[in-house]
Amino acid sequence: MSIPQIQIHQQPSILSIVAELGSYSIEQPRAEQTIRSAPAKLDIRQPVSTLEVDQKRAWKAYNGGPALEMNQQIYSQLSSLFLQGIARRMQEGHQMASIHIPGNTIANIKGKAWDRDDFVEFRGPASFDNVDIRFDLQKAEYQYVEGSLEIDVQVRRPEVEYTRGRLDIAVQQYAKVEITPPSFEQWMG
Numbered sequence: 001m002s003i004p005q006i007q008i009h010q011q012p013s014i015l016s017i018v019a020e021l022g023s024y025s026i027e028q029p030r031a032e033q034t035i036r037s038a039p040a041k042l043d044i045r046q047p048v049s050t051l052e053v054d055q056k057r058a059w060k061a062y063n064g065g066p067a068l069e070m071n072q073q074i075y076s077q078l079s080s081l082f083l084q085g086i087a088r089r090m091q092e093g094h095q096m097a098s099i100h101i102p103g104n105t106i107a108n109i110k111g112k113a114w115d116r117d118d119f120v121e122f123r124g125p126a127s128f129d130n131v132d133i134r135f136d137l138q139k140a141e142y143q144y145v146e147g148s149l150e151i152d153v154q155v156r157r158p159e160v161e162y163t164r165g166r167l168d169i170a171v172q173q174y175a176k177v178e179i180t181p182p183s184f185e186q187w188m189g
Contacts, residue, residue: 004182013175020165029156040147047138054132060124077121 056065064070124130 006182007180009178009180011173011176011178013171014173016168016170016172018166018168020167022165023163025161025163026158027161028158031156032154034150034152034154036148036150036152038148041143041145043143043145045141045143047141049138050136052132052134052136054134055130057124057127057132058130061126061130062123064123 059065060069064073
């Protein structure tokens with residue numbers, strides 16, 4: 001004899017879900033920059049250096065120097081030169097007057113060469129150090145002014161926009177439970 005059984009059938013529910021993701025739109029306006037700069041400055045001043053060459057003593061040694069100085073030199077020495085010439089002539093005259101002393105003849109006193117009398121020396125002494133050179137070197141002057149740089153940035157906030165996605169939920173199949181009792185014939189059977 002068989003035992004009658006209850007049959008239970010279950011049908012699950014089936015949902016249909018269609019989902020699309022949302023989307024973000026992010027925009028950020030460009031930042032504004034303001035840049036101000038001043039260049040650095042370097043001022044250099046170079047005072048004029050001087051070179052002095054003094055050749056007066058060299059020219060004086062060569063040709064007596066400028067005409068005015070040469071004439072003054074001659075004029076200042078002429079009187080003493082004149083007096084020396086007179087003194088020499090006087091001495092020679094005294095020697096000639098003493099003709100009784102041997103060797104005091106005209107030939108011995110003057111000789112065969114009649115020398116010219118000395119003249120005023122109007123030239124300066126010759127020397128390797130007759131030219132004076134003086135160099136006055138001036139140092140350069142520097143002045144530095146530092147430059148500047150200013151940067152001003154205006155930052156813009158980002159603009160965020162969200163668009164929701166789609167969400168569709170539909171029931172394609174409803175859940176159900178089916179219970180089938182045994183047929184009456186199976187009970188009796």
